Amino acid sequence: MTIDLTRCGSTLVVKVHGELDLSTSPVFRDKIEAELARDENIRHLVLDLGDVSFIDSSGLGAVLGRFKSISQRGGRLAGVKVPPHLEKLFALSGLLKVMTICPTVEDALNKL
């Protein structure tokens, strides 16, 4: 699993490639938390999940943890290009209640 971080105004855009499970979710968590700690002006978080091939409850927990972090600074979380198998698990876990789903990064940036 690899992640690319891009800053768009006050939003941190995170593009995730690969699988999000118990083995890889600590990397996902640590990279985003390090960026949030480094820059207190980041307000919103956009997760580009188009290249995520697998997620389980460990990965979902890592997404929930980032929702908590961004909420604490008054921001919002969006997911873009969410594959159907991920969206199903987001729905079952209740994550869809706390994150905005958008087709593209540009849509998410406009909505947040």
Add this chain to the structure above:
Amino acid sequence: MKTNYLQVKFPSLPENISLSRVIVASFAARLDFTLNELEEIRVAVSEAVSNCVIHGYPGNREGEIQLELAINSGMLEIVVVDYGCGIVDLALAKTPAYSTDPERMGLGLVFMESFMDEMILESEPGKGTRVVMRKKPERGKNHG
């Protein structure tokens, strides 16, 4: 269809969770599962093996996980065994959204129960935990 089976043992390491998913998906592909069903099986196995790593052998404790796979009469059976801590309160562990870790959602057992036709959880404190999961392809259920 002839009976088929496979047994694998591996150390309790997070990186072996993805390996277990690959093994089970390859084994299960012999049956007429849809891609959606195979994805559900991958999630269920990932949860079962993750539970061994997190709860069976907490704190990166050394331990062994056994994965047993079988196909009998068109039914996939997956058994995941650890010889670790065991579960003191099975009823509490099965409670949806129960988790001792704020980074976790407590949905592992929920996903295993939801995505498989049958899930049996047996555990003895200090001896370990055994999970049996069974699933038959939806397309083959009318053919016995």
